[in-house]
Each structure stands twice: as C-alpha cells, then as structure tokens.
Amino acid sequence: MRVSAIVPTYRRPNGLRHALASLRAQRYPDWEAIVVDDGEGEGLDAVRDWGDPRILTLRNPGRGQVDARNWAVEAASGAVVLWLDDDDWLEDTDHLSLVVDALADGPALVTRGGWLVEVADGDPVVPVERGRIPFDLPVDAATLRRDNTVLTAGLAYPKELHQALGPFDRELDGYYDWDWHLRVVGVGVPVARLPGLGVAYRQHAGNRSRHVTADRRARFARFASKHGLDAELKDHGSVAVERAAITAHPVVHAR
Numbered sequence: 001m002r003v004s005a006i007v008p009t010y011r012r013p014n015g016l017r018h019a020l021a022s023l024r025a026q027r028y029p030d031w032e033a034i035v036v037d038d039g040e041g042e043g044l045d046a047v048r049d050w051g052d053p054r055i056l057t058l059r060n061p062g063r064g065q066v067d068a069r070n071w072a073v074e075a076a077s078g079a080v081v082l083w084l085d086d087d088d089w090l091e092d093t094d095h096l097s098l099v100v101d102a103l104a105d106g107p108a109l110v111t112r113g114g115w116l117v118e119v120a121d122g123d124p125v126v127p128v129e130r131g132r133i134p135f136d137l138p139v140d141a142a143t144l145r146r147d148n149t150v151l152t153a154g155l156a157y158p159k160e161l162h163q164a165l166g167p168f169d170r171e172l173d174g175y176y177d178w179d180w181h182l183r184v185v186g187v188g189v190p191v192a193r194l195p196g197l198g199v200a201y202r203q204h205a206g207n208r209s210r211h212v213t214a215d216r217r218a219r220f221a222r223f224a225s226k227h228g229l230d231a232e233l234k235d236h237g238s239v240a241v242e243r244a245a246i247t248a249h250p251v252v253h254a255r
Helices: 012-026 044-048 065-075 093-103 160-165 170-186 214-227 236-242
Strands: 003-009 032-038 054-061 080-083 086-090 109-119 129-135 157-158 190-202
Touching: 003 012, 003 065, 003 093, 003 214, 003 236, 012 032, 012 044, 012 086, 032 065, 044 054, 054 065, 065 109, 080 093, 093 170, 093 190, 109 170, 157 160, 160 170, 170 214, 170 236, 190 236
Parallel strands: 003 032, 003 080, 032 054, 109 190
Antiparallel strands: 080 157, 086 190, 109 129, 109 157
C-alpha cells in the first residue's frame, strides 16, 4: 500500500529538508513525497540535488497553501494520503508502518499524538528547540466540535475519501484542516489513534492565535458558521494547556 506524503512548502528550504529526511528515515519502503512549492522555488532547489525518485517536486499552479495541498493530492499515486508540512517532522521511524496497519481493515482518519515544538526563529538547517509541549488529546466527532484536537503532522487517510468529499475548502485558508476533519468524521469514518507521541509540530508566529489577522478571524467565523460551531479561535498550544488535565504528559522545556 503506497503512502503519498503531501508536502506544501513556502520559503523554508531547510525545514523542508528536515521534514523529508524524517520521511526518508521511515522503515516502511513504499512511499512517495509530493512537494508543491508555493514560493519562488526555494523548496524545489533544496531537494532537487538529492536525486531521490520518490520525491516529486512541483510548482503550485494556484495560489496559497490550500491550492498547494489540493494539487499535491491530485498528483499523488498512493492509496493513502499523509500530511507533512515543511515545518513538521516524523519522530517515530515506524510511523508509516503503523499508518498502513491502521488502514488494513478499512477507511479511517489516522491521527497521532505528538509534540508542539518551540523552535528558534528563522529556517535553521537543524531546528534549534526552545521547548516542547505534549499534544495527545482525544479525537472524535464531539471533541472536534469544541477544539481542533488533531495534529496535522503525520495525519493519514485513504485517498478515496477525496472522491467522496471533494478537495480541501480553499475559502477557509488556514482552517481547511479542521474543516476536513469534521467532514470526514461527519460521514461516519472512524478515527484510528496511533499510540505514543510520534510526530513533531513546529510552533511559530504564523500558527499562533494571538498573531491572527482580521482576515484570518473572518475565515474562522466562516468556518464556524459552515459547521454550526460555537467554538473559539485557539492555537494548538492553547488547546493543549487548557486541556492538560486529560493528559499525563508534563511540559518539557529545552535546556
């Protein structure tokens, strides 16, 4: 069962290399990466000299992250779609194997707990960590109507779900992911939760709620209205801290 990792990238060539290195380290061999560059080609240049035939590099034919993701899904040849952004990475080298095992009995939204990683500003060759917060929360139709309890890093599901549900909603921009989770569980697809903290999700200004622009707030309001949610705009760090009572993992700070 081939796994197609969709990897949008925007001006983070070193982050992209780090993300793809974590994919290349996987013990499961049947995978491909669809890298769609939404910038000026920095990402394509970053991995072109690797000469890895499993990594397909494309320019975004549209504009913005959602168009890049939709194009990556269109280009994917695998039966399984896996999400991996250029600022995230897989820490467990058996992650793909666990994903394939979880999908052996039928369609599922495969999620996993991981770490919210504070990384120094910029695009270092190797992420310089300032601290980690565990993110390992329940995921089901009820929790998703309150908060986005899914880490996008390493998320996976059968590609055929896009045939039934269509592409990601480009009108929602940064809330395409939460919208997709609700759409999937809304048609009765079960959630398969992988064990352990196996992925890393980088936290930075762009994905923190306190840095959200008026336009992003308007898109969140549109998303909440679409699903009839009475939810607040929060980033994953806020969700993790507010719901810390349901996880036994302490906050870990870098030394």
